[in-house]
Amino acid sequence: MDKLIDLGPEFWTAAGETLYMVFFTMLFGGLAGLVLGIGLYVTRKGGLLPNTVVNNVLNVLINFFRPIPFIIFIAAVQPLTRAVIGIGIGTNAAVFALSLAASFAIGRIVEQNLLTVKPGVIEAARSMGAGPWRILTTVVIGEALGPLILGYTFIIVAVIDMSAMAGFLGGGGLGYFAQLYGYRQFEPIVTWAAVLLIIVFVQIVQYLGNWLARKVLRR
Amino acid sequence: MAIVSLANVSKSYPSPERGAPRIVAVDDVSLEIEAGEVTGIIGYSGAGKSTLVRLINALEPVTEGTVTIDGRAITGLPERELRAVRLGIGMIFQQFNLFEAKTVAQNVAYPLKVAGWGKAEITARVQELLDFVGLADKARAYPDQLSGGQKQRVGIARALATRPRILLADEATSALDPETTQEVLALLKRVNEEYGVTMVVITHEMDVIQSIATKVAVMDGGRVIEQGDVFDVFSDPQHASSRKFVSTVVQGVPSPAELAVLRERHPGRIATFSFRDGDASQARVFVELAQAGLEFELVYGGINDIRGRAFGHLTLAIRGEEAAIDRALARIGELVAVTEPPVGDGAQNGEAR
Numbered sequence: 001m002d003k004l005i006d007l008g009p010e011f012w013t014a015a016g017e018t019l020y021m022v023f024f025t026m027l028f029g030g031l032a033g034l035v036l037g038i039g040l041y042v043t044r045k046g047g048l049l050p051n052t053v054v055n056n057v058l059n060v061l062i063n064f065f066r067p068i069p070f071i072i073f074i075a076a077v078q079p080l081t082r083a084v085i086g087i088g089i090g091t092n093a094a095v096f097a098l099s100l101a102a103s104f105a106i107g108r109i110v111e112q113n114l115l116t117v118k119p120g121v122i123e124a125a126r127s128m129g130a131g132p133w134r135i136l137t138t139v140v141i142g143e144a145l146g147p148l149i150l151g152y153t154f155i156i157v158a159v160i161d162m163s164a165m166a167g168f169l170g171g172g173g174l175g176y177f178a179q180l181y182g183y184r185q186f187e188p189i190v191t192w193a194a195v196l197l198i199i200v201f202v203q204i205v206q207y208l209g210n211w212l213a214r215k216v217l218r219r
Numbered sequence: 220m221a222i223v224s225l226a227n228v229s230k231s232y233p234s235p236e237r238g239a240p241r242i243v244a245v246d247d248v249s250l251e252i253e254a255g256e257v258t259g260i261i262g263y264s265g266a267g268k269s270t271l272v273r274l275i276n277a278l279e280p281v282t283e284g285t286v287t288i289d290g291r292a293i294t295g296l297p298e299r300e301l302r303a304v305r306l307g308i309g310m311i312f313q314q315f316n317l318f319e320a321k322t323v324a325q326n327v328a329y330p331l332k333v334a335g336w337g338k339a340e341i342t343a344r345v346q347e348l349l350d351f352v353g354l355a356d357k358a359r360a361y362p363d364q365l366s367g368g369q370k371q372r373v374g375i376a377r378a379l380a381t382r383p384r385i386l387l388a389d390e391a392t393s394a395l396d397p398e399t400t401q402e403v404l405a406l407l408k409r410v411n412e413e414y415g416v417t418m419v420v421i422t423h424e425m426d427v428i429q430s431i432a433t434k435v436a437v438m439d440g441g442r443v444i445e446q447g448d449v450f451d452v453f454s455d456p457q458h459a460s461s462r463k464f465v466s467t468v469v470q471g472v473p474s475p476a477e478l479a480v481l482r483e484r485h486p487g488r489i490a491t492f493s494f495r496d497g498d499a500s501q502a503r504v505f506v507e508l509a510q511a512g513l514e515f516e517l518v519y520g521g522i523n524d525i526r527g528r529a530f531g532h533l534t535l536a537i538r539g540e541e542a543a544i545d546r547a548l549a550r551i552g553e554l555v556a557v558t559e560p561p562v563g564d565g566a567q568n569g570e571a572r
Contacts (some may be wrong), residue, residue: 124316126278128330129306138329142320218361
């Protein structure tokens with residue numbers, strides 16, 4: 001316990017790093033994933049702007065990257081990280097790798113949630129003379145907002161989980177803290193402190209997500 | 220001049236199986252819809268009714284033929300111009316297809332936003348429409364808080380928002396209970412009468428045709444096999460398929476199964492006499508049979524009313540000497556339509572005399 005009190009500053013720094021990584025990953029990866037998911041949704045057969053070629057390219061891209069375990073993915077994209085961020089290690093490098101990996105997963109989740117919108121509702125909008133872009137922005141996204149919020153909540157929790165591996169490239173965070181000061185130094189209390197804080201983060205995120213979705217869905 | 224005109228219109232889709240012939244949903248249909256009329260499109264499911272109406276507002280492009288709306292051929296127009304055409308054609312649906320995430324008022328306002336109306340005009344128009352359909356108090360409600368009938372009234376308000384001259388209804392009352400159906404039909408009738416909106420109404424319900432349609436087209440296998448005045452088509456369908464369809468929605472003609480039971484219970488020859496407003500009276504038919512010395516009993520029947528004109532069918536079991544029955548039926552055949560359902564398949568397509 002004394003050990004944990006001694007490690008106070010490092011603990012809170014690590015917590016800050018985790019929040020930093022999750023926030024920016026959701027910002028960049030969340031947007032990129034939204035674009036990917038919308039791209040998949042509109043280009044599919046019978047979609048708002050059907051385009052077999054684009055749809056196939058996006059599908060292959062996502063299916064190619066999604067199954068790669070994140071720990072291997074970090075190493076595999078390091079040259080790209082270096083090219084984009086300028087450095088292959090550190091918290092920002094971790095954010096880049098996290099954003100990339102998250103965007104593929106988010107793309108699928110967005111696509112799935114948009115597909116829950118009933119085709120009849122889209123047909124009704126078409127019958128009123130609305131064009132594809134208008135239907136997407138004013139009908140489809142609004143109708144799918146509840147499930148989309150829950151999907152994004154799910155992804156935030158997954159990103160919190162993935163961010164624990166950021167220590168692998170010097171990104172810090174609670175996962176790294178638990179490894180370094182807890183596991184390797186035989187201090188289970190330190191490990192558990194990190195785990196508990198992560199659980200608290202997850203609980204808060206899930207609670208907020210559920211609350212927001214309920215508000216949108218009015219149930 | 221017709222407000223909607225379909226000339227030799229066909230719609231086919233590539234078959235999902237490789238090498239199989241294309242699936243023909245609408246097959247060489249020509250149809251003229253006059254302004255102000257309510258045209259019912261009837262037929263069994265899969266007959267191509269839904270596809271046909273979607274050709275009118277170009278939700279589906281035609282494969283062949285020409286669709287003309289208000290004197291303007293819309294076939295082959297670019298999508299952007301078709302959107303403008305659709306603004307002038309309202310549509311309502313069996314499942315209502317309301318935007319669940321929008322309030323009633325926002326649903327009704329949507330087509331007006333698409334049409335580029337100003338904010339104040341939209342507010343006024345939405346109020347006017349909700350008053351018209353009797354849902355002014357539900358403006359802020361969401362669709363999942365409404366009953367089926369209320370949802371369809373919102374659908375109607377939404378479809379009429381931009382003051383279209385044409386309204387397409389795809390089984391608009393099929394998901395409603397009989398009482399609510401009557402309410403919605405009364406509303407549609409008002410839309411037709413007060414605003415002069417031309418309507419094309421897909422249905423398989425007799426109620427709908429009886430209460431609002433003035434013209435009817437019968438579809439079967441993608442073709443319009445019969446069209447005309449509602450009373451004429453229903454009281455005296457010409458085509459075997461339309462006769463079969465009409466007999467399923469019109470009371471008074473026994474179904475094949477009922478016919479089999481009738482034959483078991485009642486000895487003698489079974490014949491159906493069809494009476495139309497203005498035809499010879501039932502009494503004359505009975506007198507003919509009695510004068511021929513035949514014995515007969517009424518085994519099945521029903522009288523229908525379409526817009527104040529009656530027609531009906533009476534099915535009799537006739538007993539007596541075969542030749543006498545033949546002679547009597549021939550004489551009666553000159554007065555009213557006589558159908559003798561053939562024994563065996565019992566279908567309603569027996570030879571009319």
